[in-house]
Amino acid sequence: MEQHEAQKNEYNIIGTRPIRHDGEDKVTGRAQYGADISFPDQLYGKVLRSPHAHARILSIDTSKALAMPGVRAVTTAEDLPRLKDRMVAGEAGAENIRYVTERVLASDKALFEGHPIAAVAATDPWIAEEAVKAIEVKYEVLTAVTEVRDAMKDDTPPLHGELTTETLGEKSKKATNIVRHTRHKRGDPDKGFAEADLVIEREFETKTVHQGYIEPHNATALYRSDGQITLWTSTQAPFWVRRDLAELFDIPLSRIKVVPMEIGGGFGGKIAVYLEPLAILLSKKSGRPVKMIMTREEVFYASGPASGTVTRIKIGVKKDGTITAATAWMAYEAGAFPSNWAMVGSMCVLACYRLENLQIDAYDVLTNTSKVMAYRAPSSPQAMFGVESIIDEIAIKLDMDPLELRLKNAVQEGDRRADGPKFHRIGLKETIRAAMESEHYKSPLPSGANRSRGVASGFWFNAGMQSSATVGINMDGTANVTTGSVDIGGSRASMAIMAAEALGLTAEQVRPIVADTDSIGYTDVTGGSRTTFATGYAVYEACQDVIRQLKTRVAKLWDVQEDKVEWGDGAFHHVDNGKSPMSVGDLGPKLEATGGPVMGHGTVNPKGVGAGFGIHIADIEVDPDTGKVTILRYTAVQDVGQAIHPAYVEGQMQGGATQGIGWALNEEYIRDAEGRMLNPGFLDYRVPTALDVPDIETILVEVPNPGHPYGVRGVGETPIVPPMGTIHNAIARAIGLRMRSLPMSPPKVLHEILQRGQTVEAAAPVTS
Amino acid sequence: MKPLEYHAPTSLDEAISILKAEGSQAAALSGGTDLIIQNRARPLDLAHMVDIKRIPELNVLEYDAKNGLRLGAAVPCYKVAEYEPIVRLYPALAEGAELIGSIQIQSRATVGGNICNGSPAADTICALIVLSAICAIRGPDGNRDVPAVDFMVGPGETALKPGEILVEMRLPPPPAQSSNAYLRFIPRNEMDIAVVCAAANITMDDKGVTCTAATVAIGAVGPTPILVQAAGAVLTGAKLDAAAIAKAAKAASAAARPIDDHRGTVEFRTHVAGVLTRRTVELAAQRIKEDAK
Structure with a gap:
């Protein structure tokens, strides 16, 4: 790892690499995941799912299933309250509770393959599986539409009869599959293009992709006779699960306790509820705990993948590389229910560039596919893929270095993002410069035929939102840190490091705890790259609370006024140096005698979020005979603010890059004409294996975020954004082909090569 | 279930x-x-x-220069890929066996199971075909032999009749100045199923100049693996120069009868059948040269 703007040893613990507190349990398999939960009297739940991507449900007969020995409960949409239209909080803006209900269990229409129709609880999973098959459903199969281009056509019947397009706050008259049209406009794009020396406009497409977390969704629910519900589940957002369930069942939050289990990956896909309400309904009916686990196929059919998209991007530049105008037209697959991902994409698409003249039009489009949910920097990869390709094309046409061109147009503090908001202190320029100065970028291009190098940039907002933390001081001066943030990417270690820094302890002296929803104050999702920033901020505040309280104790012990006691360098000092300094460790044993336990609280809703920018560099080789792309060398450069635990920052950058590489090269939902997925497993939905990616080198650029006491900026999402453009541009430079369509899988690349008329390279003589 | x-x-x-x-x-x-x-x-x-793993006859693994190789149907792939005579004399078979799944899978999976599964994309069938393997079958009505090229009769279907078991595969000893190779194409580098695969078995004359015998088989490009007789014919009697090999590749592409599916297109499979044919022929020829040194 190279580190830029290396810290001047401002910190003692921050920036070190202690062993994670949850490491031993995870390495030995002792960590408790949702599948490990077990009760002596538990039942096993299975879901009957629609085999059709679009069908009217004419009847559901559960009598045969209910009559089977071992079957204890069957549930259908009839058991969920039928709620009136009401907007409730959702993961990307508000959503209508009626659609949440309909998504969880279909009542009238099955709107995607895998749409739950009914669920069964039985004494063993095999009985439950057989009982599901015994449920008789009559369908009237309807035409399925799974591609946004088709769904947008005037003559395509709308999925929901009543939905109209909302454009700039106004509703259309006619029902349609376009649920929202978002527009951002600045300056005069036509005038800007007229002033340009070079204008390039291209169309791009990407396919539906999945987060690919290894652990499938799971939920175990216990509905007690007193009406209290406990739910053990794998989620990124226990408080949101509680909220969604309270809305769905129309009951108070205090009746639901959500216990977040360890999570085997989420990447945005483990936020919404799927099995949770079904397990609760089945537990309510049977009076026993009900455990449900999805199969991999169910995860692919019926969880929340990322949108397939079509975008049309146009950029104009002067000869010197200055961008004069840009426009973007973008259509995003929403899945079967309204969502806002195109709107989010519209805020990302041009975020890296300083623009006077721009227009962005973004369309959220309903399709007969499972509702799209967040996936790591949701919507940004699809949006920026096209922009980054055109920027590269411009660099070639102007004979400019592609990073120089990006630097020339890069946004900085005070510039406005394309959709309006002003950037705070950001490190895009520092990141581009670090990439230009990197050993990788300065090294000669890879030698040999069909090889070259590509670069691209990436942006993610990063989020703030609400977090709570408590810090308790133990009798020996060590500390417990409790938060409501599920640990996906090493956040226990980060929380412990920040608390240790604040309290003058070592990371090992701090025990980080992830609490359930009954045991800590409200905390938003682990997502949006917000946890280290916002929950870390809450931990910092809780530590400050501890220090304020301890100061009183020190004053008491020293018999001085509180203003004579100062905190610094991990200890309390007497302002006149009249006393030996006291650490938190020294004070632990003295708490009982000076007033009792000390516990600090921190609650935040911070606004000083620091956006994240990255540049990736890839050297690749294309096999012109097969279209297969091999990555020879890969470097991820990113402004990470202050790296709290650099190993986990590097891990985030490597993980994001790897997921992006998969998205770039092979991952896609392949569907037949009826809208059924043909590759619902890891054999044919091809995430990269360890042999498909090289060691990903990382360069951490540290431009501290002034909005956080330790300069933290989210780091987890930005790194999935640049890989598609990076690899695309490298392919273009290696063999002169711009694919403009993801994934750039061997059959597609070979097709383009063959179309161009390139023949198989001559066979070399092998005999002499 | x-x-x-x-x-x-x-x-x-x-x-x-x-x-x-x-x-x-x-x-x-x-x-x-x-x-x-x-x-x-x-x-x-x-x-x-x-x-069937506890049946002694299915666990035979032996080679001698007179009778060739006996490979029991239940011998795990890792043993096949490591067995010295196979690595030296039947490298195409070792290459197929070591491509099946991960190390864990190779510890369980067998060549016999691989071909009894009946997939035209099976990683060992092309090698067995070009190596002229005989499949020894025992059933309620006694023993019978089926050449590897006839073992698969359709996707998921084999020559085995109800009650029959594949006991072993017998491979004749390879002639002097011969070698063989197997390659498959997968989009990733591991943990995948062949989109196209090919094997070649080449014998050269004493001087190593002219090809005296050649067999090429391609897989995953039709309902069953295909023995490309036209490819063998253009190579036999030819010097293995670029032109001859290109002709063999073209013959393989012409023999391919692939379908479009979620693993590959007709266009891709047809083209790559030729590419892999060229590469396996080159690799086999290269091995003969190296063995001669």
Whole structure:
């Protein structure tokens, strides 16, 4: 790892690499995941799912299933309250509770393959599986539409009869599959293009992709006779699960306790509820705990993948590389229910560039596919893929270095993002410069035929939102840190490091705890790259609370006024140096005698979020005979603010890059004409294996975020954004082909090569 | 999925009698790396699995210069890929065996199971075809031999009749100045199934100038693996120069009868069948040269 703007040893613990507190349990398999939960009297739940991507449900007969020995409960949409239209909080803006209900269990229409129709609880999973098959459903199969281009056509019947397009706050008259049209406009794009020396406009497409977390969704629910519900589940957002369930069942939050289990990956896909309400309904009916686990196929059919998209991007530049105008037209697959991902994409698409003249039009489009949910920097990869390709094309046409061109147009503090908001202190320029100065970028291009190098940039907002933390001081001066943030990417270690820094302890002296929803104050999702920033901020505040309280104790012990006691360098000092300094460790044993336990609280809703920018560099080789792309060398450069635990920052950058590489090269939902997925497993939905990616080198650029006491900026999402453009541009430079369509899988690349008329390279003589 | 009865017979006769008695409700279990997954993913409605790994005849692995190779149907792939005579004389077979799944899978999976699964994309079938393997079968009616090229009769279908077991594969000793190779194309570098695969077996004259015999087989490009006789014909008697090899590649592309599916297109498979033919012929020829040194 190279580190830029290396810290001047401002910190003692921050920036070190202690062993994670949850490491031993995870390495030995002792960590408790949702599948490990077990009760002596538990039942096993299975879901009957629609085999059709679009069908009217004419009847559901559960009598045969209910009559089977071992079957204890069957549930259908009839058991969920039928709620009136009401907007409730959702993961990307508000959503209508009626659609949440309909998504969880279909009542009238099955709107995607895998749409739950009914669920069964039985004494063993095999009985439950057989009982599901015994449920008789009559369908009237309807035409399925799974591609946004088709769904947008005037003559395509709308999925929901009543939905109209909302454009700039106004509703259309006619029902349609376009649920929202978002527009951002600045300056005069036509005038800007007229002033340009070079204008390039291209169309791009990407396919539906999945987060690919290894652990499938799971939920175990216990509905007690007193009406209290406990739910053990794998989620990124226990408080949101509680909220969604309270809305769905129309009951108070205090009746639901959500216990977040360890999570085997989420990447945005483990936020919404799927099995949770079904397990609760089945537990309510049977009076026993009900455990449900999805199969991999169910995860692919019926969880929340990322949108397939079509975008049309146009950029104009002067000869010197200055961008004069840009426009973007973008259509995003929403899945079967309204969502806002195109709107989010519209805020990302041009975020890296300083623009006077721009227009962005973004369309959220309903399709007969499972509702799209967040996936790591949701919507940004699809949006920026096209922009980054055109920027590269411009660099070639102007004979400019592609990073120089990006630097020339890069946004900085005070510039406005394309959709309006002003950037705070950001490190895009520092990141581009670090990439230009990197050993990788300065090294000669890879030698040999069909090889070259590509670069691209990436942006993610990063989020703030609400977090709570408590810090308790133990009798020996060590500390417990409790938060409501599920640990996906090493956040226990980060929380412990920040608390240790604040309290003058070592990371090992701090025990980080992830609490359930009954045991800590409200905390938003682990997502949006917000946890280290916002929950870390809450931990910092809780530590400050501890220090304020301890100061009183020190004053008491020293018999001085509180203003004579100062905190610094991990200890309390007497302002006149009249006393030996006291650490938190020294004070632990003295708490009982000076007033009792000390516990600090921190609650935040911070606004000083620091956006994240990255540049990736890839050297690749294309096999012109097969279209297969091999990555020879890969470097991820990113402004990470202050790296709290650099190993986990590097891990985030490597993980994001790897997921992006998969998205770039092979991952896609392949569907037949009826809208059924043909590759619902890891054999044919091809995430990269360890042999498909090289060691990903990382360069951490540290431009501290002034909005956080330790300069933290989210780091987890930005790194999935640049890989598609990076690899695309490298392919273009290696063999002169711009694919403009993801994934750039061997059959597609070979097709383009063959179309161009390139023949198989001559066979070399092998005999002499 | 319904409950399964597991049998682990130690003799061929016992295994055959269970398979015969239970008919379509029973299947022979070798490594199980295909069968168990298939029975779970799309239930085959099996009631009996007959584990054949404890039968001595199915665990034979021996080579001698006179009789060639005897490979028991239940020998795990890792042993095949490591067995010195196979690595030296039948490298195409070692290459196929070591491509099947991960190391863990190779410890269970067998060449016998690989071909009994009947997939035209099986990683060992092209090698067995070009190496002129004979499949020795025992059933209720006794023994019979089927050439590897005739073993698969359709996707998921083999020449095995109800109650029959594949006992071993017999490969003749390779002639002097010969070698062979197997390659497959997958979009990733591991953990995948061939989109196209090919094997070539080449014999050169004493001087190493002219090809005296050539066999090429391609897989995953039709309902069963294809022995490309036209490719062998253009190479036999030819110097292995670029033109001859290109002709063989073209013959392989012409012989391919692929379909469009989620793993590859007709265009891709047709083209790459030729590419892999060229590469396996080159590789086999290269090995002959290296062996001569």
